[in-house]
Amino acid sequence: MKNDFTFDLTRPAKEKISEQEILNELEKVACHFNYEYFRRRDFDDIANIHSATVERFYKGSWSKAIQMLEIYLQNKNIEFNGKKRTQRNTSEKDIFQEMERIWLKLGHRPSRSEWVSSEPKMSYDTVYRHFGGWINACRRFVEYKTGTEIKDEEIQSEKGHPKRLSRKKLAKRNDRSRSVSLNVRMKVLNRDNFRCVICGRSPATDLECKLHVDHIIPFSRGGDNTEDNLQTLCEKCNLGKSNDIY
Numbered sequence: 001m002k003n004d005f006t007f008d009l010t011r012p013a014k015e016k017i018s019e020q021e022i023l024n025e026l027e028k029v030a031c032h033f034n035y036e037y038f039r040r041r042d043f044d045d046i047a048n049i050h051s052a053t054v055e056r057f058y059k060g061s062w063s064k065a066i067q068m069l070e071i072y073l074q075n076k077n078i079e080f081n082g083k084k085r086t087q088r089n090t091s092e093k094d095i096f097q098e099m100e101r102i103w104l105k106l107g108h109r110p111s112r113s114e115w116v117s118s119e120p121k122m123s124y125d126t127v128y129r130h131f132g133g134w135i136n137a138c139r140r141f142v143e144y145k146t147g148t149e150i151k152d153e154e155i156q157s158e159k160g161h162p163k164r165l166s167r168k169k170l171a172k173r174n175d176r177s178r179s180v181s182l183n184v185r186m187k188v189l190n191r192d193n194f195r196c197v198i199c200g201r202s203p204a205t206d207l208e209c210k211l212h213v214d215h216i217i218p219f220s221r222g223g224d225n226t227e228d229n230l231q232t233l234c235e236k237c238n239l240g241k242s243n244d245i246y
């Protein structure tokens with residue numbers, strides 16, 4: 001009886017794939033990852049060709065493929081960060097450090113594009129994924145720096161990037177609610193060196209310390225949400241203050 005399951009020992013003609021096709025696929029994946037380094041299995045999730053094909057083309061080296069991609073994109077004036085992320089699991093502290101660096105450099109809450117163009121140690125997607133959203137990441141960061149939880153109603157007006165809102169709109173927003181935006185909060189905290197302006201305590205050196213951004217002229221008495229009317233107080237001094245005045 002004839003065996004139907006003969007193995008063809010001659011290899012099928014090698015699929016001819018051009019370097020251009022490979023680079024196109026690499027570029028597509030790079031774009032997906034905000035032009036940050038990606039691994040083989042990240043590539044395989046998205047590309048139409050297998051990473052093994054790419055590796056084979058570049059003599060079995062993935063880093064060579066990444067390097068060629070970097071050069072290819074450079075020629076197209078596209079910035080690609082081909083540096084391998086050394087830590088697979090970025091710690092929250094690392095993210096907060098980067099957040100602080102970039103936020104203080106910009107002077108406002110970073111947008112997606114500002115984050116990407118600030119040569120961050122971790123990608124926008126990493127931060128977004130870790131905190132389940134960008135605003136949430138910014139909020140957790142301010143909470144980390146102050147040791148104080150921010151309630152939902154305190155940041156209700158946080159939609160839209162503050163930089164893109166006109167002065168009029170910002171003023172209107174301030175009229176509407178006593179909530180202080182993350183942006184203004186950070187400016188006040190940074191101006192006051194993340195310390196209580198009365199006793200000088202800081203969550204960085206005192207784990208018990210919780211900082212609040214406090215209205216100097218109370219909101220209920222017409223005080224607004226501008227930096228001039230805001231100060232950093234620890235919980236204790238904040239309570240003491242209201243006892244003294246009222």
Ligand SMILES: [Zn+2]
Pocket residue numbers: 196197198199200201233234235236237238
């Ligand atoms: Zn204090």
